[in-house]
Amino acid sequence: MNGGGRRRYSSEQLMFDVPANAGGGAGKWGQRGGVRRGDGEIFVSVEPTTPARLRGGEAAAAAAGESPGQRQQLSPGLLDLHAFDTELISDFQVPGIGMYDGAQKFGYGNGGFDDSDPTFAPNKQMSKSTVFAESNFLKAFPEKEKAAPVAKIKVVVRKRPLNKKEISKKEEDIIDIEQQSNSLTVHETKLKVDLTEYVEKHEFVFDAVLDEDVSNDEVYRETVEPVVPAIFNRTKATCFAYGQTGSGKTYTMRPLPLKASQDILRLMHHTYRNQGYQLFVSFFEIYGGKLFDLLNERSKLCMREDGKQKVCIVGLQEYRVSDVETIKELIEKGNATRSTGTTGANEESSRSHAILQLAIKKRVDGNDSKPPRLAGKLSFIDLAGSERGADTTDNDKQTRIEGAEINKSLLALKECIRALDNDQTHIPFRGSKLTEVLRDSFIGDSRTVMISCISPSSGSCEHTLNTLRYADRVKSLSKGSNTKKDLSLAAAPLRESSPSLLASAVPSFSSAEVMNDITERSNFGWTKQQYVKEHQAPTFVDRMQKVKEDTEFSLSNGGYFKEQRTKGSVPVGIAEVPDTVYQQGRQPTRKARDLTSDNNMRNSIAYPIIRRVVPDEDEHLNELLQEEEDLVSAHRKQVEETLDMIKEEMNLLVEADQPGNQLDDYITRLSGILSQKAAGIVDLQARLAQFQRRLNENNVLLYAQCP
């Protein structure tokens, strides 16, 4: 890849440092925590910016009897996020700046690449095809941007081709795409009461619609490329893929960070050369509500908030990178470490949310002794598959719990996007770990790109429609629709395809672990008033809005609660937010004191002095899942029986039309069928009511539909 010429680094460029917990520093992942190529040449150039006393690697190296000089040469630039400021650098002037500026301002088209930055180009024999592969970025972007600024939220739909399994099952492609008009049509086959088939068309329009022939390069150009320049200018951008399991989220997301890195490096060393910009990569996953570092042997991470409510991920290692090959290897390493499992719909289904972050930092006043400050960030989220949506029968309990956790975080993510687009001052990031860690991506000048992935097959029609409805909802947010407008829909009688209004809600605090940590903290920071403001009960309008959206969401994800087809019902009876218990004036425990000092938080830490008591989530979740399962089984059985009875009724009607039919027989049989139907409904209603009671007992915020 290097065109025969090996890149060599001077000792100044090889400032490596082994993390204390790197787990076998000289293992398969390179020498002493660095990255080693196949030919044995160390090629990564990374600089530690963690304050010296925090670098576990240095201690390890000292223990190994190495001199400071040796350590300096061999340290693998690892960085603990907690040790530097996650806050954006204050406003600064960048010559020719402006994410929406044109080519001249960016310096495009004025000659070849300049590699004068020593951290980037230690060896000029580096292959251009590797690092500077020609993209349309330099050529196409500025003009495009000049004409159309990047929207705050962009929604793109990608359809994948039919897979072998779908073809073998003779499933049809039911999605027509009109790329020019950014529209698509879903052809849904439905059954009439007399069991004859008819096709219902559903049309959608999005910001972009990509068919199965579209390459990953084109996906990048349509989604991430336009936001890349913005992250040099104090913007945090987030790109995530959404869709049912097996719809192509991972396939779509995986190539994007590398392509973005290429463009970032190009800008860094072309337009913004010699301006002190540096690129850092981190990669972690959220699995079962916990965080794991994918670039450090899956070591467990903690999330903390500093006094300015900035989220820090304690222990997360960040690599300073200066070439694409290094980034590629880091990404591959992270992907290989990620948790996956098998679902009925996808053999390698993602069981976790994987978050890869590209952070751009800038040296302040060209001062090397100070840590660089964050200039912008680009986060890529490959969301876990919603296994339950496609694989409800043979999952074990663990998978179901994972599914519930996943759905909870997806719902929370949607809530944040909604708040973000409405320019609300309060973003409900505390809804889940996912949104908590992405908190700083939701505030300030942010951009969100959502890629909705869909399967074309007739067998996935319902899930596809749900994904598209969800995407449509997000898109309509970006067009500035407001809560009131949508209320009319929420309050209107449900259409035939509407689900029940049983939808899971997100507790304000997603995990008991976070709460324990918080409540053990000192009593400075938030006031009760602040807390109450942050967690105030939603207004009626908000709740009605939420009913509608959660209903759609539940469908989109296989739902924590199952869909129940209901016609002509109006939502009533919304339960209140669970009771909150406040506890004030607690002194910091030893654990809390240790955490604050050990983690070397740069700012004073403010923690709420108010405690909200939550039940043991796992225990209740298990019980509820079991009861939900029973309810769903009973519902399924009842539907099957109803279908049999409908067939019997159809036969009865046919017989009734025959000459000489026996009226007595007709009346007796019809009466029997109707009684049986009524008994089935009453039984199901009783089960449903019992389940609703259980949910209320367990303080699950329930949007109930009265029978």
Ligand SMILES: Nc1ncnc2c1ncn2[C@@H]1O[C@H](COP(=O)(O)OP(=O)(O)OP(=O)(O)O)[C@@H](O)[C@H]1O
């Ligand atoms: N656009 C596409 N073109 C060709 N193959 C695709 C495309 N999208 C997905 N696939 C294939 O479909 C399979 C499932 O895709 P993928 O793993 O990306 O789904 P997913 O949505 O991430 O699933 P999960 O949510 O379960 O993790 C993979 O084998 C992948 O290679």
